[in-house]
Structures are given as C-alpha cells and as structure tokens.
Amino acid sequence: MSAGAVGRAHPRLEGREKVTGTARYAVEYPLDDVTYGWAVPAAAVRGRITRIDAEPALALPGVLAVLHHGNAPRLSPDVDPELYLLQEPTVHYRGQFVAVVVAESIEAAREGARHVRIDYDTQPHSTVLTADHPGLYRPDKVNPSYPTDTAEGDFDAAFAAAEVQVDATYRTPAYHNNPMEPHATTAQWRDGQLLLHDSNQGSTAVQAAMAELFGMPRESVRVISAHVGGGFGSKGYAKASVVLAALAARHVDRPVRLALTRQQLFGPIGYRTPTIQRVRLGSDADGRIAAICHDAISQTSMITEFAEQTAVYTRSMYAGPHRRTTHRLARLDVPTPFWMRAPGECPGAYALESAMDELAVACGIDPVELRIRNDPAVDPDQGHPFSSRNLVACLTEGARRFGWADRNPRPCARREGRWMIGTGVAGSSYPARARAAAATATALPDGGFVVRINATDIGTGARTALWQVAADALDVPPERVRIHIGDSDLPPAGVAGGSMGTSSWSWAVVRACQELRDRLGHHTGELPADGLTVEAHTADEIRAQRPMARYAYGAQFAEVRVDADTGEVRVSRLLGVFAVGQVVNPTTARSQLIGGMTMGLSMALHEEGVLDERYGDWVNHDLATYHITACADVERIEAYWVPEEDPDLNPAGVKGLGEIGIVGTAAAIASAVRHATGVRVRDLPIRLDKLLGVSELA
Amino acid sequence: MRSFHYRRPADVAEAVALLGADPEAAYLAGGTNLVDLMKLGVQRPDLLVDVTRLPLGGIEPLPGGGLRIGATVRNSSLAAHPVVRRDYPVLSRALLAAASGQLRNMATTGGNLMQRTRCVYFQDTGKACNKREPGTGCAARHGQNRDLAILDWSEQCVATHPSDLAVALAALDAVVEVAEAGGTRDVPVAEFYRSPGEHPERETTLPRGALITAVRLPPLPAARRSAYLKVRDRASFAFAVGSVAAVLDLDAGVVRDVRLAYGAVAHRPWRALRAEAELRGRPFTPELAGRAADAELEAARPLSHNAFKVPLVRAITVRALTELAGVEA
Known part of the structure; x- marks a missing residue:
C-alpha cells in the first residue's frame, strides 16, 4: 500500500506559520470585546477562607469582577475535585487558585489580583515527603490502573540466599513540567454554547470535562487547540486555566483570556512527585538475577489521589x-502530582537502572553484558510473549556506536587535566499502547482528500506524521491530502500522551483511509460536490488485540566530565539507540528522542523543586532559579533507531517515542559520574556540592 | 492597572532632578532586572526615567592610561571592546560568563551594578524579606539559602549581589562616576556597596537620585594577566554559585602584585584583601594560594545549606591563580 511518505523526513506542515509567528495559540486569537482573567493563588497552605474583600480590587480602573467561592457560577462536584474551582472556601495547598480577577487589560487584572484581600483560618501543614511519614498508605491502584503491589516467588528468601546483593535507596525531587506555552484559555459563551481556545494535549477529554462541569451536553462545548506549545503531560486533561476562564466569561458575559504565569505552573497544573525508592537485587556471581524488589514511596494531595506508578x-x-514491587503514598498539603513525561517509568528507571549498574560493579561484569544476561524471554510480570523486544539490539548497537568496548571498568581511570572522565549506560523501556479513536476520510471531486481526527499536535510533529500515514494508506502523493486536527468538532480521539498519540490516531486514520479506498473502488460516476466521506472507529479492534507485552526499548550511553576541584558535571556525549517500531518521520522522531534525552540530562543534573516547608511551596518557581538544561549543557547528543517490524502493534506499526528518550537517561549519567569519580550519587540532581573535592574522595 | 509615568530626560542634570523630585521614581536602563521586578510587584516605581538616550555610551582611553566606560554601554559591547579584551580580560570574561546573549545586548554597565539580589525570597512578595519590605524578617536566614552569603551577612539579610561585572570591577579597583543634585563625585567600587547590617534595603552608598554616569578603570598593566572563574549549576545562563576575579603579577616567581575578588559570597562583590596580603611578596605556589584563600575565608560563616561554598571558593582561588601563574597544580 505504501506510496512512500512514511519513513521519509519531512518538515512540519505548520512549521512556516510557527517560525513566522502566524500560528495562533490559545490566547492569540483576535477578538472584539475581550477581557483578561488573572488567577489569584492562596497564600495559606491548609485552612479555610474566612473572608474575601474584593472591594480594593474592584475600585481599580479597568477591573470588572472578582470571582471567588462566594459568587462564582456553580459547577458539578462529580467530575474531578481538581476542577471544582472557586466552589468552596477550603484551601488544600499554597498556590491553589481561590479567586479570579477579570479586567479590561491584562495589566489591570494583574494589579487587581494584588488587591484582593483574603483572610484565612489556617491549620498546621505537612508538605515534606519522608520515608517514615506517618501518613503513608497503600493506594488501591497506581496510575493509571496498575496493581499497587506485585509478588512472584519468594523474594525475601531468594535475596537472603543470593551470592551478590545490592540494596540501595534512590531519591528524586519534585520536577515541574514547564512547557514553553503556559496553560492558557480563551473562553466565550454564545447563546448557551461554550467556545474554548485552549492549550491542552487532548481536547476531546477537555470538552467532556467542561460539559459535565457546567451541566451541558457535549455538543454545546467546542474546544479548539490548533497549536499547543508543549505540555509534557501537564496538559493531558482539563486544568485550572480552562475552568477559571469559562467561569469568568460566564460571570462577566464577555470573552475572557486567561493564561497562567510561569510561577503559577509550579504546582496547580501538576508536577512529578518526589520519590524515595529502595531497590534490592540479588544475583549469582555471574550476575544472573534471582531476586528483584522495588519499593517506591511518593506523595499525593488532600484533594485527590495520584499514585505515580x-x-x-x-x-x-x-x-x-x-x-x-510495592507502592506507598503519603497525602500531603501539596498540589496534586500529575503526569510528567514517562510518569512512573522515568523515576523508576533511574532507580532500577542505577541499581543494575551497582550490581554490575558488585559482580565485576560489564553493565551492558549484565543487562543482556538478564533479558527475559517472556514478560516476567504477566507471562505474555513480547510483541517484539529489542533491548539487546539497542544495547549492542549503542555499544558499537559509542565505542563502549574500549572502556576500562575501573573508576577514576581517565583524567584529562582538571576533568575526571567516565561513561555509563542504562536500558530503557516504555509501553507501546493505543487507545480508541475515530477518524473520517473524504474524497473530493477535485482529486484531493481530507482526513479529520481530533488529534493534538503539542509540538511533536503529530499533524505531519498523520498526514504521511494518511497519504500512504490512500496510496496517493501526500500533496493531495489535507489533515485537520485540534478541534473537538472533529471525530473524537485520545490525548497526546502515554506515547500513544501516533499509534492511536494513525490506527483510525489508516482504517478510514483504507475503507475510503475500498468505497472508491466500487464507486462509479462523479463524486458528490461535498465529497465521499467514511468514518472509522477503532475501539472494537483495539479491544480484540491479543494479550502481549508491547514495549519500546532503548539503551542510553553517556560520557561525563567531572571537575576534580569544583565538582561541576558536564555531559560531553549522550547517545541513545531505540527500538520504536516504524519511524514515520525521522526529522520529528529524532527531535522527540533527543528532546527526551535532554530532559533526562536535565533531571540528572539540574532540575529540582526546592520546597520551603514553612511556606509549603517551591521557592524556585521561575526559569531563572529552577534550572533546566541549557543548550551549552548538551555538547553532543545522538539518537538512532534499529530497524523493527512488529506486526502485533497497530496498522502503522509504530510504538510511540515521546517518552522513551527520558527513560534511563538519568541513570546512565549517574553511572557515568560514578565511573568518573568513584562516587555514586543516589539523590538527584547531581549538583556540584555533592561532588565538590571529589578528587580527594576518590 | 498600576500606571506609571515615563520620562526621557534631555541631559544628566534633568535626570537627576527628576529622581530628586519623586521618591518613588527609578532609573530605567536595559530593564532586564527592573521590568521583571515590576511585573512581580517587587518594585513599584511611579516614574521611570529612561537614561538610555543620555550621552553616556562611549568607551574612551584616559590620558594617563586606563579606560572610561559610559554608564549606558551595553554589556555585550563592553565585553567585545578590543582594549578591554587586551588590557582587562578579567572584565570581558566576567561579562561573557553572565546571563545570555540577548540579555547582554540589553543590559548596561550602570544597570548591571545596580541590579538586585536574586534571592528567591526577595523576588516573591508572598514571603518575608527585609530588603524588599524592611521589618518583615528574613525568610532566607533559616530557609533555602544554598545560593546565598557566607561572608558579612546579618540576621536581617543573607542575600548576595548577583553581578559578575561588579566582581571584576572590584578586583580592578574601578571607580564609579556618579552625578548627584550637587554635582559629580567619584566613588571607588570598594566603597560603592554596603554590607546588609540593619538596613539591607540600602544596597549602595549612593544618595537617592544619584545616577551612575561612567565607570573608570585605572591603568593596571598587570591586568593583562587576569582571569574570571565562575562556577555555576549549569554550563550557561546561570548566576554564580561562586566566582573569582584575579589579577596576578609575578616577578621571577614572586608575587609582586595580586588582586582578588569573590562573587556570590556576600551582599557585595568581595575584595579579598587578606588573601592578597598573604600572597604579596611571596614566591607563588598553589599551596600559598590555598593558604591565602584560607586566610580570607576564616571569617566565613556558612548558612544551613551553603557550607560547601567555603571549599568551593578556596578551590577556584587556587585554580585561578595557579593558571595565571602558569605553574603545574
């Protein structure tokens, strides 16, 4: 069927609009009579609002309204407690939005927000996760629906009997998603209909949430998300901005634009929970693992439960x-954690892959070889066969490209001037899933085709990839195909998340296009003026998939330099090899992979939400003080993929690659630092103060 | 909306008069710090006096040697100036180690010296800060203070001065030319900044309304062998965790002259006079450099999260001087 568009590098379809600034984001649509909303965060951590005095704000020129729990339109309490905003006086964390100021200009709204006087009745709070927190409990499931704990065989006995044992605890701090575009919405009510331009990762779900919140039929809500400036998971569902904008627009009966500030992204939109992870590995002297245990502790909020897997x-x-494996959770007086690029896999792989490196050192076995020796034939969790498992291919191909064979395993063996140099490796995997979607394909009388699906392009290149897939499925040159995404009026589809955007959407697109070709094959005479349209739904086909373990795999290799005196760490090389099924567009695929790896580097060395327990929030809540890896930190970064044909995935044969790049990277870097210096840092980030004067320690 | 006035004075005298007449007025130069602080509500001037069009943009050699740098010279221009690069490399390197290309294109010489601390508590109006709001307390004293002072702090304030440029100027014994209501005055950089003491809200010794018009670098042939070493948490676009500006003049291996200043350790750029005294007149060795740093850092009183700054500053002192001396460590 291939016309050859899939697998060919192609620039983003909307690239020109983006680089020339004409692509419209959520709060950039020209509108008459528009007003501006500014969210007001709570200054208390835990307590109740006893009084709100809006008068000083309302007295300011340009301020139109102040919404709060005492006057905001009512919402349904049954949708999601996170979205039940401005309905109750309760405060669950510092920074929770407790009011919105609406004004004629953004400056007036911001100034108004400073003049809303709020009194609180406060209670003592607990905001710091500890391994012995008295509130630790066992959640019923972990995100999204995995069992909380699993056990096979007798871990305790096998571990006690193992010739070689590793028992280590790893800690990761809070990480904040920080997409370039903040969570932002323009809301308009027209004759009881709600029109939203919103920055999210999936507007079908946002449409449903908003309809339920406001007690309306779904058809009365339309959510347009034509261009989205990133999300990293934090825009995977409706968030405060869209709810507050809709409330405000209804209250003032005018359109409202509301964008969260950078500071407001540190909490209310979700973040990656801090984790405390104990990993135990028991093996024989040859490194063959007999016993493996991973106990993870993380936090959730008082509002709702989010249990990182x-x-x-x-x-x-x-x-x-x-x-x-076990998961325990503490309910703290903090914002609710949420999805951040590879929730679960990302922090979990840091711990397990680090422990694998420790086991390799303890056994005196090369860490690449150790992983190959412990590559399972079937999924050790469910016993299912793998649809394809090419971890070993990634490891061997990565080792070849990286020059791993020359490595002297002894730590502190390489020194160039002030730099101590080391290398490290980690494996990575990420589930290859798909969820149901619908798509339509239309043949037009002029020979063109139109494909419609409510997919979302959050900067990944999804629009372009689907266009390529559609062209091949229609067996026409891609120039004849137009693709429409990013609008809840289009056939419903799932979120751009879980690395299952392209797999899910392309499934529906391929089926619609195939059926259209079929229909055209039987069609005689002229096409009607509005074309011939077919619609495909994939729910039944996905449900009928046979049970298999479906994963993408990868191997990450890092070379680091550690300054012997100051402890500064620089990553001179980062190389990843991935097995991700069919790569649709090498240009955007590579961007996703190196973007994920860069974010893993950032996690290893730079990012950390620094909490002040007295105030109950993160004090470094801007991009000047919450450090994200800069270009100069990424000295050389390479991503490759091994050829992989997996017939048990989806029609396009794709595994998704938005997340696998971050998984394992931090462990590779941490292990490289250990190789360079002899010092194993088990609490991220690996900042210079943890390695200062390392040449004397080594 | 909180409105403010904007004025573009015709000359320095008018600028100084405008500030003098309005206690809530502020000078605006590159705006890279002030505008951010206005958005955050940390600074709330009611009048901005834009000084960028004043004729203060030149870099000129001085008759007796040295250089006069106009207050509105952009950081990027100053860093690239051939005489600066040749005669005062420490200055060029300090500038290039700071901020980003875009910010250096906007930021000015005078504005750089007047920038405010990046202490996270100062920048958040929801938290206690004596510098922002005298009398409210110092949340950083027993808070998240990893990036803050180890020297000369007070119970009222443990902030550090963020400028890299100022550290180089302190090492070079630069002089700040200031216009005031009564005329002009020279203020050595060493006397330009204050210790926090009881009044951390006052950062410089300048009277209100004073305007920096230029910075003079005295002739210092030894500065041709000078260096700026900055340690930061990422490779670029970060404030210093610790930094050192160093000038070293050796005569047959003996320290004839040395200038040392530290950044990110105190409320002001920290001229390390004790260390200099320890070094001067002695044959240079890395061990001597270490002892000199120890002498300077004897007075250090680390906070709860920044004890590492003491060995860090010691390490970069030794490295900077040893590299300048051209000896093997």
Missing part, C-alpha cells in the same frame, strides 16, 4: 524468578 518499570524489564 514508579515501580511498574521493574515488573517487566529484567528477568528473575523472585520479584516484588
């Missing part, structure tokens, strides 16, 4: 007959 990665990654 941190230890799930360990269930299927490496072999070993005796295995156990």
Whole structure:
C-alpha cells in the first residue's frame, strides 16, 4: 500500500506559520470585546477562607469582577475535585487558585489580583515527603490502573540466599513540567454554547470535562487547540486555566483570556512527585538475577489521589524468578502530582537502572553484558510473549556506536587535566499502547482528500506524521491530502500522551483511509460536490488485540566530565539507540528522542523543586532559579533507531517515542559520574556540592 | 492597572532632578532586572526615567592610561571592546560568563551594578524579606539559602549581589562616576556597596537620585594577566554559585602584585584583601594560594545549606591563580 511518505523526513506542515509567528495559540486569537482573567493563588497552605474583600480590587480602573467561592457560577462536584474551582472556601495547598480577577487589560487584572484581600483560618501543614511519614498508605491502584503491589516467588528468601546483593535507596525531587506555552484559555459563551481556545494535549477529554462541569451536553462545548506549545503531560486533561476562564466569561458575559504565569505552573497544573525508592537485587556471581524488589514511596494531595506508578518499570524489564514491587503514598498539603513525561517509568528507571549498574560493579561484569544476561524471554510480570523486544539490539548497537568496548571498568581511570572522565549506560523501556479513536476520510471531486481526527499536535510533529500515514494508506502523493486536527468538532480521539498519540490516531486514520479506498473502488460516476466521506472507529479492534507485552526499548550511553576541584558535571556525549517500531518521520522522531534525552540530562543534573516547608511551596518557581538544561549543557547528543517490524502493534506499526528518550537517561549519567569519580550519587540532581573535592574522595 | 509615568530626560542634570523630585521614581536602563521586578510587584516605581538616550555610551582611553566606560554601554559591547579584551580580560570574561546573549545586548554597565539580589525570597512578595519590605524578617536566614552569603551577612539579610561585572570591577579597583543634585563625585567600587547590617534595603552608598554616569578603570598593566572563574549549576545562563576575579603579577616567581575578588559570597562583590596580603611578596605556589584563600575565608560563616561554598571558593582561588601563574597544580 505504501506510496512512500512514511519513513521519509519531512518538515512540519505548520512549521512556516510557527517560525513566522502566524500560528495562533490559545490566547492569540483576535477578538472584539475581550477581557483578561488573572488567577489569584492562596497564600495559606491548609485552612479555610474566612473572608474575601474584593472591594480594593474592584475600585481599580479597568477591573470588572472578582470571582471567588462566594459568587462564582456553580459547577458539578462529580467530575474531578481538581476542577471544582472557586466552589468552596477550603484551601488544600499554597498556590491553589481561590479567586479570579477579570479586567479590561491584562495589566489591570494583574494589579487587581494584588488587591484582593483574603483572610484565612489556617491549620498546621505537612508538605515534606519522608520515608517514615506517618501518613503513608497503600493506594488501591497506581496510575493509571496498575496493581499497587506485585509478588512472584519468594523474594525475601531468594535475596537472603543470593551470592551478590545490592540494596540501595534512590531519591528524586519534585520536577515541574514547564512547557514553553503556559496553560492558557480563551473562553466565550454564545447563546448557551461554550467556545474554548485552549492549550491542552487532548481536547476531546477537555470538552467532556467542561460539559459535565457546567451541566451541558457535549455538543454545546467546542474546544479548539490548533497549536499547543508543549505540555509534557501537564496538559493531558482539563486544568485550572480552562475552568477559571469559562467561569469568568460566564460571570462577566464577555470573552475572557486567561493564561497562567510561569510561577503559577509550579504546582496547580501538576508536577512529578518526589520519590524515595529502595531497590534490592540479588544475583549469582555471574550476575544472573534471582531476586528483584522495588519499593517506591511518593506523595499525593488532600484533594485527590495520584499514585505515580514508579515501580511498574521493574515488573517487566529484567528477568528473575523472585520479584516484588510495592507502592506507598503519603497525602500531603501539596498540589496534586500529575503526569510528567514517562510518569512512573522515568523515576523508576533511574532507580532500577542505577541499581543494575551497582550490581554490575558488585559482580565485576560489564553493565551492558549484565543487562543482556538478564533479558527475559517472556514478560516476567504477566507471562505474555513480547510483541517484539529489542533491548539487546539497542544495547549492542549503542555499544558499537559509542565505542563502549574500549572502556576500562575501573573508576577514576581517565583524567584529562582538571576533568575526571567516565561513561555509563542504562536500558530503557516504555509501553507501546493505543487507545480508541475515530477518524473520517473524504474524497473530493477535485482529486484531493481530507482526513479529520481530533488529534493534538503539542509540538511533536503529530499533524505531519498523520498526514504521511494518511497519504500512504490512500496510496496517493501526500500533496493531495489535507489533515485537520485540534478541534473537538472533529471525530473524537485520545490525548497526546502515554506515547500513544501516533499509534492511536494513525490506527483510525489508516482504517478510514483504507475503507475510503475500498468505497472508491466500487464507486462509479462523479463524486458528490461535498465529497465521499467514511468514518472509522477503532475501539472494537483495539479491544480484540491479543494479550502481549508491547514495549519500546532503548539503551542510553553517556560520557561525563567531572571537575576534580569544583565538582561541576558536564555531559560531553549522550547517545541513545531505540527500538520504536516504524519511524514515520525521522526529522520529528529524532527531535522527540533527543528532546527526551535532554530532559533526562536535565533531571540528572539540574532540575529540582526546592520546597520551603514553612511556606509549603517551591521557592524556585521561575526559569531563572529552577534550572533546566541549557543548550551549552548538551555538547553532543545522538539518537538512532534499529530497524523493527512488529506486526502485533497497530496498522502503522509504530510504538510511540515521546517518552522513551527520558527513560534511563538519568541513570546512565549517574553511572557515568560514578565511573568518573568513584562516587555514586543516589539523590538527584547531581549538583556540584555533592561532588565538590571529589578528587580527594576518590 | 498600576500606571506609571515615563520620562526621557534631555541631559544628566534633568535626570537627576527628576529622581530628586519623586521618591518613588527609578532609573530605567536595559530593564532586564527592573521590568521583571515590576511585573512581580517587587518594585513599584511611579516614574521611570529612561537614561538610555543620555550621552553616556562611549568607551574612551584616559590620558594617563586606563579606560572610561559610559554608564549606558551595553554589556555585550563592553565585553567585545578590543582594549578591554587586551588590557582587562578579567572584565570581558566576567561579562561573557553572565546571563545570555540577548540579555547582554540589553543590559548596561550602570544597570548591571545596580541590579538586585536574586534571592528567591526577595523576588516573591508572598514571603518575608527585609530588603524588599524592611521589618518583615528574613525568610532566607533559616530557609533555602544554598545560593546565598557566607561572608558579612546579618540576621536581617543573607542575600548576595548577583553581578559578575561588579566582581571584576572590584578586583580592578574601578571607580564609579556618579552625578548627584550637587554635582559629580567619584566613588571607588570598594566603597560603592554596603554590607546588609540593619538596613539591607540600602544596597549602595549612593544618595537617592544619584545616577551612575561612567565607570573608570585605572591603568593596571598587570591586568593583562587576569582571569574570571565562575562556577555555576549549569554550563550557561546561570548566576554564580561562586566566582573569582584575579589579577596576578609575578616577578621571577614572586608575587609582586595580586588582586582578588569573590562573587556570590556576600551582599557585595568581595575584595579579598587578606588573601592578597598573604600572597604579596611571596614566591607563588598553589599551596600559598590555598593558604591565602584560607586566610580570607576564616571569617566565613556558612548558612544551613551553603557550607560547601567555603571549599568551593578556596578551590577556584587556587585554580585561578595557579593558571595565571602558569605553574603545574
């Protein structure tokens, strides 16, 4: 069927609009009579609002209204407690939005927000996660629906009997998603209909949430998300900005634009929970794992439960007959954690892959070889066969490209001037899933085709990839195809998340295009003026998939330099090899992979939400003080993929690659730092103060 | 909306008069710090006096040697100036180690010296800060203070001065030319900044309304062998965790002259006079450099999260001087 568009590098279809600034984002649509909303965060951590005095704000020129729990339109309490905003006086965390100021200009709204006087009745709070927090409990499931704990065989006995044991605890701090475009919305009510231009990763779900919140039929809500400036998971569902904008627009009966500030992204939109992870590995002297256990602790809020699936990665990654994983959670007076690029796999792989490196050192076995020796034949968790498992191919191809064979395993063996140099490796995996979607394909009388699906392009190149897939499925040159995405009026589809955007959407697109070709084959005479349209739904086909373990795999190699005196760490090389099924567009695929790897570098060395327990929030809530890796930190970064044909995935044969790049990267870097210096840092980020004067320690 | 006035004075005298007449007025130069602080509500001037069009943009050699740098010279221009690069490399390197290309294109010499601390508590109006709001307390004293002072702090304030440029100027014994209501005055950089003491809200010794018009670099042939070493948490676009500006003049291996200043350790750029005294007149060795740093850092009182700055500053002192001396460490 291939016309050859899939697999060919192609620039983004909307690239020109983006670089020339004409692509419209959520709060950039020209509108008459528009007003501006500014969200007001709570200054208390835990308590109740006893009084709100809006008068000083309302007295300012240009301020139109102040919404709060005492006057805001009512919402349904049954949708999501996170979205039940401005309905109650309760405050669950510092920074929770407790009011919105609406004004004629953004400056007036901001100034108004400073003049809303709020009194609180406060209570003592707890905001710091500890391994012995008295509130730790066992959640019923972990995100999204994995069992909380698993056990096979007898871990305790096997670990006690193991010749070689690794028992280590790893800590990761809070990470904040920080997409370039903040969460932002323009809301307009017209004759009881709600029109939203919103920055999100999937507007079908946002449409449904907003309709339920406001007690309206879905058809009365339309959400347009033509261009989205990133999300990293934090825009995977409706968030405060869209709810506050809609409330405000209804209250003032005018359109409202509301964008969160950079500071407001540190909390209310979700973040990656801090984790405390104990990993135990028991093996024989040859490194064959007998016992494997991963105990993960993380936090959630008082509002709702989000249980990061941190230890799930360990269930299927490496072999070993005796295995156990557990998750425990503490409810703190903090914002609710949420999805951030590879929730679960990312922090979990940091711990497990670091422990694998420790096991390699303890056994005196090369860490690449150790992973190959423990590559399972079937999924050790469920016993299912793998649809394809090419971790070993990634490791060997990566080792070849990286020049791993020359490595002297001894730590502190390489020194160039002030730099101590080391290398490290980690494996990575990420589930290859798909969820149901619908798409239509239309043949036009002029020979053109139009494909419609409510996919979302959050900067990944999804629009272009689907266009390529559609062209091949129609067996026409891509120039004859137009693709429409990013609008809830289009056939419904799932979120751009979980690395299952392209797999899910392309499935529906391929089926619609195939059926259209079929229909055209039987069609005689002229096409009607509005074309011939078919619609495909994939729910039944996805449900009928046979149970298999479906994963993308990768291997990350890092070379680092550590300044012997100051402890500064620089990553001189980062190389990843991935097995991700069919790559649709090498240009955008590579961007996703190196973007994920860069974010993993950032996690290893730079990012950390620094909490002040007295205030109950992160004090470094801007991009000047919350450090994200800069270009100069990424000295050389390469991503490759091995050829992989997996017939048990989806029609396009794609595994998704938005997340696998971040998984494992931090462990590779941490292990390289250990190789360079002899010092194993088990709490991220690896900042210079943890390695200062390392030449004397080594 | 909080409105403010904007004025573009015709000359320095008018600028100084405008500030003098309005206690809530502020000078605006590159705006890279002030505008951010206005958006955050940390600074709320009611009048901005834009000084960027004043004729203060030149870099001129001085008759007796040295250089006069106009207050509105952009950081990027100053860093690239051939005489600066040749005669005062420490200055060029300090500038290039700071901020980003875009910010250096906007930021000015005078504005750089007047920038405010990046202490996270100062920048958040929801938290206690004596510098922002005298009398409210110092949340950083027992808070998240990893990036803050180890020297000369007070119970009222543990902030550091963020400028890299100022550290180089301190090492070079630069002089700040200031216009005031009563005329002009020279203020050595060493006397330009204050310790926080009881009044951290006052950062310089300048009277209100004073305007920096230029910075003079005295002739210092030894500065041709000078260096700026900055340690930061990422490779670029970050404030210093610790920095050192160093000038070293050796005569047959003996320290004839040395200038040392530290950044990110105190409320002001920290001229390390004790270390200099320890070094001067002695044959240079890396061990001597270490002892000199120890002498300077004897007075250090680290906070709860920044004890590492003491060995860090020691390490970069030794490295900077050793590299300048051209000896093997």
